Amino acid sequence: MGSLDQLSEMSADNSEYQRRRDEVAALAADYVRGNIIPDVKYTDAEHAVWQLVAKQLRERHHSVAAPEFLEAAERLDVGVEEIPQLQMVADRLDGLTGFRLQPAAGVVPFHRFCGSLADGYFHSTQYIRDGSTPFYSVEPDVLHEVIGHGSALADSRFANLYRLAGEAVQRVETETAVQFIAKVFWFTIECGLLDAPDGPRAYGASIVSSYGELDQFRSAEIRTLDIVDMVGADYDITQYQDTLYSAHSLAHLEDVVGGFWESCDDTSIDRLLAAVK
Numbered sequence: 001m002g003s004l005d006q007l008s009e010m011s012a013d014n015s016e017y018q019r020r021r022d023e024v025a026a027l028a029a030d031y032v033r034g035n036i037i038p039d040v041k042y043t044d045a046e047h048a049v050w051q052l053v054a055k056q057l058r059e060r061h062h063s064v065a066a067p068e069f070l071e072a073a074e075r076l077d078v079g080v081e082e083i084p085q086l087q088m089v090a091d092r093l094d095g096l097t098g099f100r101l102q103p104a105a106g107v108v109p110f111h112r113f114c115g116s117l118a119d120g121y122f123h124s125t126q127y128i129r130d131g132s133t134p135f136y137s138v139e140p141d142v143l144h145e146v147i148g149h150g151s152a153l154a155d156s157r158f159a160n161l162y163r164l165a166g167e168a169v170q171r172v173e174t175e176t177a178v179q180f181i182a183k184v185f186w187f188t189i190e191c192g193l194l195d196a197p198d199g200p201r202a203y204g205a206s207i208v209s210s211y212g213e214l215d216q217f218r219s220a221e222i223r224t225l226d227i228v229d230m231v232g233a234d235y236d237i238t239q240y241q242d243t244l245y246s247a248h249s250l251a252h253l254e255d256v257v258g259g260f261w262e263s264c265d266d267t268s269i270d271r272l273l274a275a276v277k
């Protein structure tokens with residue numbers, strides 16, 4: 001679908017990209033849960049971006065993505081040839097794990113994003129990144145949402161972790177507690193690793209949807225998954241991560257992070273932060 005010539009033509013003018021991004025995003029503005037998610041009439045050049053990136057990601061996933069993620073991505077089976085329509089992905093997820101998708105016009109504030117997770121909805125953008133930078137996106141786009149989060153949400157155990165994060169944010173009241181839950185979310189749902197015999201493998205959406213970071217993440221300082229250790233850890237969402245956490249297994253991740261999200265409240269998080277500082 002499409003060609004790289006069309007792709008660079010589309011990217012020659014960034015204001016044209018912004019106009020198109022906003023046009024696609026506007027489809028989400030009037031969306032009401034329960035409605036059919038509007039289809040996007042993607043151009044050949046947009047499909048070419050998907051094809052280029054999705055093929056490269058799939059190749060790398062076989063050697064560095066966690067087996068549980070690979071199996072979930074196979075179940076979702078969105079293909080590499082063209083951008084899937086969000087309603088189709090939403091229907092498949094609903095059938096696989098009961099999770100549903102809701103179109104988003106851009107980054108959704110963390111509190112609202114998590115409220116939806118608790119209800120079993122994941123906010124997903126529909127626009128695709130600028131074709132002039134196919135392997136980098138300044139904001140979450142349909143490649144990140146579908147290949148990263150959508151694949152994980154096709155596994156009921158990962159999906160349950162998303163839901164628990166959402167419920168934890170709903171339970172707490174202080175901004176400090178929300179921020180700490182967001183940090184744990186970042187180090188796991190977005191950037192998490194699982195140990196494997198050949199070295200840590202990624203399941204975090206941000207890493208599995210980043211061609212560059214899939215090549216780099218094993219050079220980061222990789223620590224054993226530990227909530228207490230995360231208190232003092234810094235992160236910058238605009239850079240490749242220099243600190244990552246790997247769980248021994250999915251059961252270990254469920255035990256440590258699922259257990260934390262299931263039981264945490266303002267008091268327990270305050271106590272945790274005070275004990276480490």
Ligand SMILES: [Fe+2]
Nearest residue numbers: 140190205206
């Ligand atoms: Fe994300």
